[in-house]
Amino acid sequence: MSAFKAYFADLKRRQRTSLIVASGCAAGVSIAATALLGLSGWFLAGAALAGAAGGAVMMAFNYLLPSAAIRGLAIARTVMRYFERLSGHTAALRTLAELRPWLFERVSHAPLRLSRGETSARLVQDVAQLENALVAQSHWASALGGLIAALILTLLLSPVATLIAAAGIGALIGLSRRIAPTSTTGLPELGALKNSVHETLPFLPDIAAYRLSERFMARLSEQEAALRTAREAQARSESLPILLNLSVLAATLSLIVLTHAHAPMPVLALGLLVTTVAFEATGPLLKAIAQKRLFAEAEARVAELGDAEATQPAPRAGSVLRFGAHAYGLGPQTRLLIHGASGSGKTRLIEALIGLCPIDEVPGLTALPDLRFSLSPQDAPVLNGTIGDTLLMALSPEEIAAEKPETLTARVWAALEAAQLKPRVAAMPKGLHQWIGDGGVTLSGGERKRLSLARALLRQADVLVLDEPTEGLDAATEDAVTEAVEAHLKRSGQGLILVSHRPGPRRLCDQDLAIDPTSLRPRYVGVVQG
Amino acid sequence: MSHPRPRTPETFKDATGDTDKGRAKAVRQALKLWADAAKRQVTHVRQLEVWSVLCATGFAAGLALILQTVRAGQFPLTGLALLFLSLCLRGTLSYYNQVVSLKAARLIIENLRLSLMRKALSGRGVGASQMGRMTALFEHTEALEGYYARFVPARQATAVTPLLVTLAIAVASPLAAAIILFTLCPFVTLMALSGMATAAESRRQLAALTRLSGLFADRLRHLPLIHAFDNEAAQVEKVRRAARDVSERTLSVLRMAFTGSAILEFFAALSVALIAVYCGFALLGLLPFPVPAFLDFNRGLFGGDSFAPAFFALALAPEVYFPLRRLSAAYHEEQQAHAAAVALMALEARLETPDSVPLTLTTAPTLRFEGVSAVFADDPAPVFAPVSFSAGGGAIIALRGETGSGKSTLLRLLLGRGGDVEARGLIEIDGQPLTPAHDLSPALSWMSQHTPILPGTLADNLRLSNPQASDADVQRVIRLTGLKALVAARGLETLLDERGSGLSGGERRRIGLARALLKPAPLLLLDEPTADLDPEAEAALIAAIRSNATGRTVIMATHSEALAAIATQEVRL
Known part of the structure; x- marks a missing residue:
C-alpha cells in the first residue's frame, strides 16, 4: 500500500465514529421521510373512506395516533438531517485539516516535479474534492434507509409490491453503475490549456513586436472549445441519473398500479408514496456514483504528492570541498571567495554545496564537506510573515524552546544591528511583529538583503555563505556591513564563503575559487522537448 | 520589545460599511454582464423550469386520479397514463436543464x-510576478462554474x-394553499436572517482559505530557503495551524448553513404535516372550525368528492420547497463566485490597455535614456537603479548585469503599452519623448532566447514578423543567418x-534572428539571444x-562576453 493510502486510511479510521453517526442519521432521514409521506397518504385515504362511511366506522378511525406520528416524523427527519450533515462534514474537514500538512511535509522533502501552481492547486482544490468524496460516503446509508423503509411499508400493500419496489430500486442502482462514465472529466483539457498559456507567456514580447496575438488566440480558443466539449460530456453523464431515476420510478409505479388495481385504496396510496420517496432518497448516491471518476482522479493526483519519494542527500564527509583540480579545506579560518563571469554558475555551486541542488548539476564538483552552513542567498527571499518569523527560521524549534525569551529577543536585535537594519525595524509600528510581504510592508531590495544577512548571522553554523551580500547597498552601509560580518566571524569562529563582485566585502577573503566559464560550461542543453 | 515568537497576525480585515456594499453591487453587475455570453441558454433554462412545474x-x-378511480373499483387508465408521462417528461426536462445550465x-x-x-x-508582457496571477485566472474562472450552472x-x-405550485394547489384546495403561504412567510424571513449571518462568516472562511492558498504558494516558492535553514518542521506546523483554521471556519459556516437548511426542512415537513392533518380531519368531517365554501376543496376538479383534490394538494406540497432546497445547497457556490469575481475584476482592470499611437521610424533611431527605471504595479521599489545613456543611430548597445538585475524589464519598456x-x-x-500612449511595436524587431514556433511551415514561421515579405527577402535572411543548411536539408515547406x-x-x-531581420524595423531588441548555446553555435x-x-x-x-564584444557601447545595470 502506498504511503498516502495508508495515511489516509488511518485518518479515516480516526474519524470513524463521526462517519458512522453520519451514516446512521442519513439512513434515519430516509426512513423518516419515507414513513412521513406514506403515512400521510394512508391517513388521508383512510380518513376519506371513514368519512364517507360515516357513523361507527368514522368513530373507530384512530386519527390521533397517525396525526401525532406525522408530526413526530417531521421533527425527527429535520433533526437527523442536521446531524447527518454536521457529523459528515466535521469528519471530512477534520481529516483534511490533518491531510494537508502531512502532504506539505512530504512535498517539502521531495524534489518538486510539478509546478508550484499545480502543487498548490492539488493541495487546495483536489484535497477539497476528497472532502466531497468523504461526505458522499453516507449517501449509501441514505439510499439503503429509504429502500428498507419502502420495502417494509410496501409489505402493507402486498409482498408483490415489495418485490416490484425492490426490483425497481435495484435496477436503478445497477443501471447507474453500469453507465460508463465519460472518458474525460475535462481536467486534462484544462491542464493542457493552462500549459499553453504558461508556454505562451515567455513569448509575449514577440507577440507584441509582431502582433501575433490573434495567431495565439486561435490555438487557445480551440483548446477552450475542447474543454467545453469535455465538460459537457461529463455533465451529460452526471445528469443521466436523474433521467434514469424518474423513468425507472414511472415504470415501477405503473407496475404497482397495474398489479394492485383492486387493492384497498389507503394501502395503495401508501405503497405509491413510499416508493416515490425511496427513489428520491437514492438521488445523492446516484450522483456520487456518476462522480466516482472525478473523486478517483482527485485522489490519484493527491496520492502523487503524498507518495513522492524523498530525495537522498548527496554523500558528505570530512571538511573538504573538491572542485575541479583543487581541494578546499573548510574551517573556522576559511575566507573563500568564489568568482567567475556572470552566468558562470557561482550560485549553482553554492546551492550544490548546501544541498539545494544535486551535485551532478555542477560540473567539476566532486566532493562535499559534512558541515553545517548558513546561507544568505543572492535573491534574498523573505517569507510572507512577520520580521520575527523570517529571522527565527534560522533557529530550530528546540533552540527557540531552550532559550529564554529575553535572550532570544536580544540575539535577534543583535543580528539586525550587525546587518545595519536595527533602526529601520525599530521604527516600524509593530517592530519584530511587523508583517512583511503580501498585505504588509514592502521592503526595498537592499533591506531584504540585510534582513537575509541578519537571518544568516543568527544560525549556528560552521561556515557562513554569503551570495552578493552588499548588492544594492550604498558605500557607507556596505562598509558597516563588511565590518560587522568580520567581527561576527571572529566571535563565532565561523568560516566564510563569499560571492561578490564588489571590492568592499572581497577584502575579507584570502583564498579564491575561480569558475572558468569555458571549461565548466553546463553540458549543452537544447530547448526542452516533448 | 516583546519576545518575537512566530505568530500569524490578522492582516485580513473584514471590509465593512459602504465600500463593501458598493463592491458587492459592482460584483453583482459584473456577474450579470458576463452572463450575457449565454443569454439564449439562460432563457431556455427558465422555460424548462416552468415546464418542470407542469x-x-x-x-x-395522476396519483390523485389513480386513487380515486381505484376507490370506485375501476381500472385507473387515465391516471396511470398521466403519471407515467409526467414522470418521464420530468426526467427528460431535468436532464436537459442540467446539461443546458452547464453549457x-x-x-x-x-x-x-x-x-x-x-x-x-x-x-507589453507579463513579468514573473504576474505569472502567478495567470494561474489565478484559471482558478477563479473555474470557480464560476457552480454559480452559473447551479446557483443561477x-x-x-x-x-x-x-x-406556481401554490397556485396549482389553490385550484384544488385554497385552504391548503393558504397553509403553504403561512409556512412560507416565516421561512423566508428566517432564511434571509440566517443568510446574512452566514455571509459574514463565509467571508471570513474564504479569507482563511485564501490565506491557506497563499501560504502554500509562498512556502512552496521558498522551499530551497526552508531547506537551507532546515526549517521544514516549523513550516509544516504553520501549515497545520492554517489548515485547522480553515477547517474550523468552514465548520462554523456549515453549522449556520445546516441550521438554515434545518429550518427549511422543518417548514417543508411542517407544511406537509399540516396539510395532511387538515385534509384528513376535513375528510373525516371533524374539523373544529367551519370552512367557508370558497376555501373548501374544489370537488369538480377531478369529478369526484373531496378526496382527490386533498390528495393532489398533499402530493404537490413538497414541490413548493424543492427549489428553495436547491438554492440553499448552491449557496456556497455563490459565495465562491463573489470572491472569484472580485479577483477577476481586479485582473481585468490591470490588463486594460490604453489606446495607443503607433510610432513609425524609417532610419536607425538615436536613443537617449535619462534616469530611466521601471516599477511593477504591485511593488513601489524600482527594479533597477536609474540608468542614463545616449546612443547614435546604428549603435550596438550591450546591456550587462547580473541575473535578475532588470535587463529584460528595461527592454520591455520599449515594447509599448x-x-x-x-x-x-x-x-x-x-x-521625441516616449510616452505610455506610444506604441513602438511597428518600428521594432525582437529576438529572445525563447523563439516561439507556431504550427505551420518553416517559411510561415519566418514570415510571422512580416507576412508580406517577398520570397527574395526570405532567401536573403536565410543566407544572412546561416539557415541555408537547414533549408537545404528539410525545405522551406517543412512542417514545424x-x-x-x-x-x-x-x-x-537562427529562425528567431531571421524572423527579426525579415521585418524592416530600424530598432532591434535582443534578449539573451545566445544563452545556453554551445560555443560554436554562439560564435556563428x-x-x-x-x-x-x-x-x-x-x-x-546578454551575459556573454563574446556577444558583448561586438557592441559599440556598454550599459551596466
Whole structure:
C-alpha cells in the first residue's frame, strides 16, 4: 500500500465514529421521510373512506395516533438531517485539516516535479474534492434507509409490491453503475490549456513586436472549445441519473398500479408514496456514483504528492570541498571567495554545496564537506510573515524552546544591528511583529538583503555563505556591513564563503575559487522537448 | 520589545460599511454582464423550469386520479397514463436543464477567459510576478462554474416555482394553499436572517482559505530557503495551524448553513404535516372550525368528492420547497463566485490597455535614456537603479548585469503599452519623448532566447514578423543567418510543431534572428539571444548578428562576453 493510502486510511479510521453517526442519521432521514409521506397518504385515504362511511366506522378511525406520528416524523427527519450533515462534514474537514500538512511535509522533502501552481492547486482544490468524496460516503446509508423503509411499508400493500419496489430500486442502482462514465472529466483539457498559456507567456514580447496575438488566440480558443466539449460530456453523464431515476420510478409505479388495481385504496396510496420517496432518497448516491471518476482522479493526483519519494542527500564527509583540480579545506579560518563571469554558475555551486541542488548539476564538483552552513542567498527571499518569523527560521524549534525569551529577543536585535537594519525595524509600528510581504510592508531590495544577512548571522553554523551580500547597498552601509560580518566571524569562529563582485566585502577573503566559464560550461542543453 | 515568537497576525480585515456594499453591487453587475455570453441558454433554462412545474402537477394529479378511480373499483387508465408521462417528461426536462445550465456556465467562463487572455496577449508582457496571477485566472474562472450552472438556475426556479405550485394547489384546495403561504412567510424571513449571518462568516472562511492558498504558494516558492535553514518542521506546523483554521471556519459556516437548511426542512415537513392533518380531519368531517365554501376543496376538479383534490394538494406540497432546497445547497457556490469575481475584476482592470499611437521610424533611431527605471504595479521599489545613456543611430548597445538585475524589464519598456511595468524617467527616440500612449511595436524587431514556433511551415514561421515579405527577402535572411543548411536539408515547406521538434537550440535561435531581420524595423531588441548555446553555435550566431546590425539601432541584453564584444557601447545595470 502506498504511503498516502495508508495515511489516509488511518485518518479515516480516526474519524470513524463521526462517519458512522453520519451514516446512521442519513439512513434515519430516509426512513423518516419515507414513513412521513406514506403515512400521510394512508391517513388521508383512510380518513376519506371513514368519512364517507360515516357513523361507527368514522368513530373507530384512530386519527390521533397517525396525526401525532406525522408530526413526530417531521421533527425527527429535520433533526437527523442536521446531524447527518454536521457529523459528515466535521469528519471530512477534520481529516483534511490533518491531510494537508502531512502532504506539505512530504512535498517539502521531495524534489518538486510539478509546478508550484499545480502543487498548490492539488493541495487546495483536489484535497477539497476528497472532502466531497468523504461526505458522499453516507449517501449509501441514505439510499439503503429509504429502500428498507419502502420495502417494509410496501409489505402493507402486498409482498408483490415489495418485490416490484425492490426490483425497481435495484435496477436503478445497477443501471447507474453500469453507465460508463465519460472518458474525460475535462481536467486534462484544462491542464493542457493552462500549459499553453504558461508556454505562451515567455513569448509575449514577440507577440507584441509582431502582433501575433490573434495567431495565439486561435490555438487557445480551440483548446477552450475542447474543454467545453469535455465538460459537457461529463455533465451529460452526471445528469443521466436523474433521467434514469424518474423513468425507472414511472415504470415501477405503473407496475404497482397495474398489479394492485383492486387493492384497498389507503394501502395503495401508501405503497405509491413510499416508493416515490425511496427513489428520491437514492438521488445523492446516484450522483456520487456518476462522480466516482472525478473523486478517483482527485485522489490519484493527491496520492502523487503524498507518495513522492524523498530525495537522498548527496554523500558528505570530512571538511573538504573538491572542485575541479583543487581541494578546499573548510574551517573556522576559511575566507573563500568564489568568482567567475556572470552566468558562470557561482550560485549553482553554492546551492550544490548546501544541498539545494544535486551535485551532478555542477560540473567539476566532486566532493562535499559534512558541515553545517548558513546561507544568505543572492535573491534574498523573505517569507510572507512577520520580521520575527523570517529571522527565527534560522533557529530550530528546540533552540527557540531552550532559550529564554529575553535572550532570544536580544540575539535577534543583535543580528539586525550587525546587518545595519536595527533602526529601520525599530521604527516600524509593530517592530519584530511587523508583517512583511503580501498585505504588509514592502521592503526595498537592499533591506531584504540585510534582513537575509541578519537571518544568516543568527544560525549556528560552521561556515557562513554569503551570495552578493552588499548588492544594492550604498558605500557607507556596505562598509558597516563588511565590518560587522568580520567581527561576527571572529566571535563565532565561523568560516566564510563569499560571492561578490564588489571590492568592499572581497577584502575579507584570502583564498579564491575561480569558475572558468569555458571549461565548466553546463553540458549543452537544447530547448526542452516533448 | 516583546519576545518575537512566530505568530500569524490578522492582516485580513473584514471590509465593512459602504465600500463593501458598493463592491458587492459592482460584483453583482459584473456577474450579470458576463452572463450575457449565454443569454439564449439562460432563457431556455427558465422555460424548462416552468415546464418542470407542469410535470410535477401532472404527477400529483395522476396519483390523485389513480386513487380515486381505484376507490370506485375501476381500472385507473387515465391516471396511470398521466403519471407515467409526467414522470418521464420530468426526467427528460431535468436532464436537459442540467446539461443546458452547464453549457451556459461553460460558455460564460470560456468567453470571459478568452477576453482576459486576449487582453493579456495585447500588452507589453507579463513579468514573473504576474505569472502567478495567470494561474489565478484559471482558478477563479473555474470557480464560476457552480454559480452559473447551479446557483443561477436555482435562483430563477425559486422566483417562479413556489408561486406556481401554490397556485396549482389553490385550484384544488385554497385552504391548503393558504397553509403553504403561512409556512412560507416565516421561512423566508428566517432564511434571509440566517443568510446574512452566514455571509459574514463565509467571508471570513474564504479569507482563511485564501490565506491557506497563499501560504502554500509562498512556502512552496521558498522551499530551497526552508531547506537551507532546515526549517521544514516549523513550516509544516504553520501549515497545520492554517489548515485547522480553515477547517474550523468552514465548520462554523456549515453549522449556520445546516441550521438554515434545518429550518427549511422543518417548514417543508411542517407544511406537509399540516396539510395532511387538515385534509384528513376535513375528510373525516371533524374539523373544529367551519370552512367557508370558497376555501373548501374544489370537488369538480377531478369529478369526484373531496378526496382527490386533498390528495393532489398533499402530493404537490413538497414541490413548493424543492427549489428553495436547491438554492440553499448552491449557496456556497455563490459565495465562491463573489470572491472569484472580485479577483477577476481586479485582473481585468490591470490588463486594460490604453489606446495607443503607433510610432513609425524609417532610419536607425538615436536613443537617449535619462534616469530611466521601471516599477511593477504591485511593488513601489524600482527594479533597477536609474540608468542614463545616449546612443547614435546604428549603435550596438550591450546591456550587462547580473541575473535578475532588470535587463529584460528595461527592454520591455520599449515594447509599448500595457502590462504591469511602468517606466520612470525619460526615454527619447530620435529626440521625441516616449510616452505610455506610444506604441513602438511597428518600428521594432525582437529576438529572445525563447523563439516561439507556431504550427505551420518553416517559411510561415519566418514570415510571422512580416507576412508580406517577398520570397527574395526570405532567401536573403536565410543566407544572412546561416539557415541555408537547414533549408537545404528539410525545405522551406517543412512542417514545424509548436514545440519546434527536430530543431536544435542553435537552429531555433537562427529562425528567431531571421524572423527579426525579415521585418524592416530600424530598432532591434535582443534578449539573451545566445544563452545556453554551445560555443560554436554562439560564435556563428554572433557573427550573423554583427553582419546584420547595419542600418539598425541594436540593444542586446546578454551575459556573454563574446556577444558583448561586438557592441559599440556598454550599459551596466
